[in-house]
Amino acid sequence: MGRTLAEKIWDAHVVRSAEGEPDLLYIDLHLLHEVTSPQAFDGLREAGRKVRRPDLTIATEDHNVPTTGIDGRGMPLTSPTPLYGPDSPFADPVSRTQVETLRKNCAEFGVRLHPMGDAGQGIVHVIGPQLGLTQPGLTIVCGDSHTSTHGALGALAFGIGTSEVEHVLATQTLPQVRPKTMAITVNGELPAGVSAKDLILAIIAKIGTGGGQGYVLEYRGSAIRALPMSGRLTVCNMSIEAGARAGLIAPDDVTFEYLKGRPHAPSGAAWEAALDYWRSLPTDADATFDHEVVIDAATLSPYVTWGTNPGQALPLASSVPDPASFADPGDRAAAERALTYMDLKPGTALRDVAVDTVFVGSCTNGRLEDLRAAASVLEGRRIASSVRMLVVPGSMAVRAQAEAEGLDAVFTAAGAEWRSAGCSMCLGMNPDKLAAGERSASTSNRNFEGRQGKGGRTHLVSPEVAAATAVTGHLAAPADL
Amino acid sequence: MEPFVTHAGRAVPLRRSNVDTDQIIPAEYLKQVSRTGFGKGLFAAWREDPSFVLNQPQYDGATILVAGMDFGTGSSREHAVWALTDYGFRAVIAPRFGDIFRGNSTKAGLLPVILPEATVAALQDAIEADPATEVVVDLDNRVVRAEAAGIKAPFEIDNYTRWRLMEGLDDIGLTLRHADEIAAFERSRPSFLPVTA
Numbered sequence: 001m002g003r004t005l006a007e008k009i010w011d012a013h014v015v016r017s018a019e020g021e022p023d024l025l026y027i028d029l030h031l032l033h034e035v036t037s038p039q040a041f042d043g044l045r046e047a048g049r050k051v052r053r054p055d056l057t058i059a060t061e062d063h064n065v066p067t068t069g070i071d072g073r074g075m076p077l078t079s080p081t082p083l084y085g086p087d088s089p090f091a092d093p094v095s096r097t098q099v100e101t102l103r104k105n106c107a108e109f110g111v112r113l114h115p116m117g118d119a120g121q122g123i124v125h126v127i128g129p130q131l132g133l134t135q136p137g138l139t140i141v142c143g144d145s146h147t148s149t150h151g152a153l154g155a156l157a158f159g160i161g162t163s164e165v166e167h168v169l170a171t172q173t174l175p176q177v178r179p180k181t182m183a184i185t186v187n188g189e190l191p192a193g194v195s196a197k198d199l200i201l202a203i204i205a206k207i208g209t210g211g212g213q214g215y216v217l218e219y220r221g222s223a224i225r226a227l228p229m230s231g232r233l234t235v236c237n238m239s240i241e242a243g244a245r246a247g248l249i250a251p252d253d254v255t256f257e258y259l260k261g262r263p264h265a266p267s268g269a270a271w272e273a274a275l276d277y278w279r280s281l282p283t284d285a286d287a288t289f290d291h292e293v294v295i296d297a298a299t300l301s302p303y304v305t306w307g308t309n310p311g312q313a314l315p316l317a318s319s320v321p322d323p324a325s326f327a328d329p330g331d332r333a334a335a336e337r338a339l340t341y342m343d344l345k346p347g348t349a350l351r352d353v354a355v356d357t358v359f360v361g362s363c364t365n366g367r368l369e370d371l372r373a374a375a376s377v378l379e380g381r382r383i384a385s386s387v388r389m390l391v392v393p394g395s396m397a398v399r400a401q402a403e404a405e406g407l408d409a410v411f412t413a414a415g416a417e418w419r420s421a422g423c424s425m426c427l428g429m430n431p432d433k434l435a436a437g438e439r440s441a442s443t444s445n446r447n448f449e450g451r452q453g454k455g456g457r458t459h460l461v462s463p464e465v466a467a468a469t470a471v472t473g474h475l476a477a478p479a480d481l
Numbered sequence: 482m483e484p485f486v487t488h489a490g491r492a493v494p495l496r497r498s499n500v501d502t503d504q505i506i507p508a509e510y511l512k513q514v515s516r517t518g519f520g521k522g523l524f525a526a527w528r529e530d531p532s533f534v535l536n537q538p539q540y541d542g543a544t545i546l547v548a549g550m551d552f553g554t555g556s557s558r559e560h561a562v563w564a565l566t567d568y569g570f571r572a573v574i575a576p577r578f579g580d581i582f583r584g585n586s587t588k589a590g591l592l593p594v595i596l597p598e599a600t601v602a603a604l605q606d607a608i609e610a611d612p613a614t615e616v617v618v619d620l621d622n623r624v625v626r627a628e629a630a631g632i633k634a635p636f637e638i639d640n641y642t643r644w645r646l647m648e649g650l651d652d653i654g655l656t657l658r659h660a661d662e663i664a665a666f667e668r669s670r671p672s673f674l675p676v677t678a
């Protein structure tokens with residue numbers, strides 16, 4: 001019988017399989033950042049262990065780094081950006097210690113690091129594909145739940161906790177239970193003005209935040225095939241918001257075209273050998289999935305979230321729902337809580353919801369194509385005077401490329417702030433936060449209570465909707481301008 | 482890791498669904514580089530509300546959390562588990578868990594117990610009616626008992642995870658027993674695979 005893409009990758013990585021035990025899976029690429037790694041390195045040190053494969057490991061500083069003051073003073077970039085002294089962008093000594101700890105650990109254990117200020121620095125899920133390290137057929141892990149992003153290139157990629165980070169550092173393997181497979185088939189074509197972000201928000205709204213639990217999702221169908229790599233990355237990124245640890249898209253010409261010539265992509269004879277392997281990966285015609293969900297792309301429109309989990313999303317053209325309309329008592333209670341937290345009244349048109357802050361960035365929508373999409377809406381326009389807008393590129397390479405295209409000038413002319421790379425307001429760990437009661441339209445992936453700062457209220461949107469919202473001061477699509 | 486065989490204690494009902502790990506411990510508490518001291522960040526935002534369950538004196542000293550559907554979704558932060566154990570919890574009972582959180586729990590000695598929604602609700606009712614209700618989480622026999630409330634609910638957990646938890650075994654040590662197989666696998670990897678070096 002045929003196998004799915006996920007099953008083929010899994011089978012190719014089983015080091016050891018025994019009845020009644022999880023499979024021991026080999027890991028091809030391990031990504032590290034400052035927040036979920038320090039305790040793992042401590043564990044290695046305490047046990048007197050080394051990093052087994054530093055050559056399959058790479059680190060970056062992203063979650064906790066400031067996004068101003070790194071090169072905003074007309075100074076040349078220095079790599080790494082100093083942690084101490086007048087050139088240090090750190091205001092918070094605890095954050096600084098965490099970044100310093102990563103630098104020390106990487107030096108001690110021989111792991112390649114892209115520190116702040118380095119041209120290669122950026123959000124971990126942006127730099128993997130950018131470097132060409134993310135490739136079809138690989139197993140990729142990171143102490144971060146959005147590792148599912150890398151599935152866009154046909155890699156089996158999933159987030160892990162710190163104990164597992166330590167396990168991979170020490171052994172380059174992970175004991176894992178074979179997941180079930182779910183096909184998410186999106187037929188037809190996305191209408192004009194509907195982005196990959198709208199698509200994934202619609203998918204999560206349909207299957208629920210727990211719908212993908214225990215599954216690897218494989219996104220299929222004509223609407224997925226038609227997505228450029230940036231959109232595929234956006235879709236796979238949010239698989240975890242549907243409860244799935246991993247999301248996958250079969251590699252095809254879009255994938256190969258994307259990879260060709262990247263720093264770590266194979267070349268010459270190795271490229272041909274890799275290509276043969278990659279072409280063998282897509283799900284066989286006679287393979288079966290444990291579950292399938294079918295979506296008609298033509299029915300979609302721009303989506304925004306109204307609540308406090310990513311499944312609480314609706315078309316922008318609709319209104320805040322009435323909790324009483326939910327049949328399930330759990331959903332009803334969750335909706336009531338969410339509306340209280342979000343300070344929204346049932347029946348209010350989503351287009352009438354005013355925001356204070358607009359955030360464009362994150363591993364969901366911080367790539368060059370996302371910035372282009374936002375800039376094309378802002379070109380020749382000003383953001384509303386009541387709105388603060390932060391544009392935070394996903395990596396320093398994205399930032400450099402955007403500047404080469406003049407996008408930074410479009411953003412600053414419109415009244416937005418142009419920042420250095422990092423997670424920034426996606427998780428409110430660095431100084432970029434919402435104040436209590438502030439409301440944002442954000443291109444990130446989580447609208448949890450307090451995610452962007454304690455008491456902050458988040459509406460998840462696409463880059464296009466974010467930009468239009470910044471102009472009008474309330475939730476809007478470019479077509480509304 | 483501290484072994485887990487059977488734990489008896491008082492429980493606290495958390496009647497909320499979709500409690501994500503950002504709620505269990507907000508990002509601002511993740512800056513520490515140690516593994517301890519995260520208890521003070523546990524449910525930090527909610528604990529500011531005096532009526533929040535963990536602030537109610539009748540639940541002081543509870544060691545079992547009885548939560549709603551989809552507990553521990555979202556971020557992979559193991560700090561969420563460390564916050565719960567640092568605060569004193571040994572087990573969490575819920576109808577369904579976020580996958581990464583559940584995995585992290587079993588690595589850090591916190592037992593995640595899946596029970597049907599109706600059983601969880603019955604447990605919550607019983608605890609609210611009498612906060613002194615003793616709840617026994619018996620991993621050895623895979624059963625949760627609250628005898629005073631007439632509750633005896635079997636739960637499923639795979640043999641391997643159960644054995645590891647009961648022995649308090651460190652995964653890395655177990656895997657390193659297979660170092661030869663790992664080395665053999667490494668020799669078979671194709672040469673076109675990427676390296677970071």
Ligand code: SF4
Pocket residue numbers: 062063123124125144146362363364422423426427444445
């Ligand atoms: S951008 Fe947000 S979701 Fe992505 S890795 Fe950073 S904190 Fe996590």
